[in-house]
Amino acid sequence: MNRPGTVTASLILWVLAAILGIIGSIIAFVGLGAAGAAAAVGGSGATGFIIVGAIVALVIAVVQIAVLVKFAQGRNWARILLTIIGVLAIIGAVGNGSNGEGTSWFTLAFYILAIVLAYVGGANEFFRRGRR
Numbered sequence: 001m002n003r004p005g006t007v008t009a010s011l012i013l014w015v016l017a018a019i020l021g022i023i024g025s026i027i028a029f030v031g032l033g034a035a036g037a038a039a040a041v042g043g044s045g046a047t048g049f050i051i052v053g054a055i056v057a058l059v060i061a062v063v064q065i066a067v068l069v070k071f072a073q074g075r076n077w078a079r080i081l082l083t084i085i086g087v088l089a090i091i092g093a094v095g096n097g098s099n100g101e102g103t104s105w106f107t108l109a110f111y112i113l114a115i116v117l118a119y120v121g122g123a124n125e126f127f128r129r130g131r132r
Contacts, residue, residue, distance in 0.1 A: 074130020
């Protein structure tokens with residue numbers, strides 16, 4: 001069975017999400033170059049928190065890319081794992097949305113659309129056949 005258009009659209013959104021995660025991590029690391037030196041002198045604990053967050057985001061993005069290969073092949077476990085990652089991202093976006101960050105609301109819509117597209121159209125049949 002060929003991959004349905006909804007699954008392909010979801011796949012594209014997941015790839016973009018992974019790329020944005022990698023870019024965000026790189027920006028956080030670069031931004032901490034000067035800020036990290038200043039924080040080391042001032043003893044700020046926030047810098048360590050940002051570094052850990054950037055590392056976690058980078059690891060999640062790499063895991064997403066690895067799982068996306070199986071998602072594209074129709075493996076249902078990959079769809080479930082991506083759904084869990086997306087739900088966690090949505091929870092994070094809702095938490096940050098109260099701070100007035102527009103990117104959080106964009107992230108929310110992005111992940112909701114990726115998740116919904118993975119379950120509509122011919123997606124369920126595609127992932128059922130992927131088990132064989």
